[in-house]
Ligand code: ADP
């Protein structure tokens with residue numbers, strides 16, 4: 001099996017006449033953490049959504065875990081099952097308990113029986129430090145706890161890669177650390193991750209590769225000590241001067 005888990009080549013995406021992605025190339029190898037940084041409106045979310053085929057690219061190629069999503073014959077449902085996604089706003093099912101949030105897709109999509117789905121759910125809730133909240137409803141949890149539940153839910157599907165779209169930007173500052181800690185732990189365990197984030201310290205310490213996007217293109221990419229520590233492009237320097 002290839003060691004490249006996510007491969008994006010010459011990806012273009014427009015909404016009407018607005019060209020949002022103007023030829024993106026990106027690779028995430030097994031066990032790698034790639035962080036995407038860049039100003040609001042630069043196309044970061046659209047890129048992640050194309051990797052999960054929540055948006056359909058206009059042209060270019062997206063291969064995820066051996067599935068070529070841009071091939072019309074691709075089994076999109078099977079392909080998507082190998083991708084875990086964590087959004088800015090948690091997206092938990094409000095009418096289901098934490099435990100049921102973690103078991104519903106395991107049972108429906110992966111056809112796991114109740115006992116196995118619950119066992120896997122509890123393992124992942126333990127991993128994010130929330131085993132004691134299994135019986136709670138999402139609304140009873142803090143934003144940081146809800147986001148950790150969302151991470152545990154995605155992990156319960158045994159994804160080959162986890163996509164994170166600004167997972168901490170809707171959180172109160174004091175809750176950000178717990179979520180980053182869980183993400184850091186996942187990275188240490190060797191999870192393949194593609195993370196859109198404004199947390200420069202996290203990107204600096206955890207990413208193998210950082211991409212700086214602006215205006216629908218990758219302006220600069222490389223190891224964090226280069227892109228964040230010693231950016232070569234003026235646009236990267238200007239952005240970092242604003243956020244650091
Ligand atoms: P980022 O995540 O970097 O802030 P986005 O990918 O969300 O950027 O958005 C990039 C641009 O695409 C923005 O100008 C945004 O308004 C536009 N856009 C995003 N999604 C849609 C959509 N579904 N329809 C029309 N325009 C969109």
Ligand code: MG
Nearest residue numbers: 044045046166
């Ligand atoms: Mg976004």
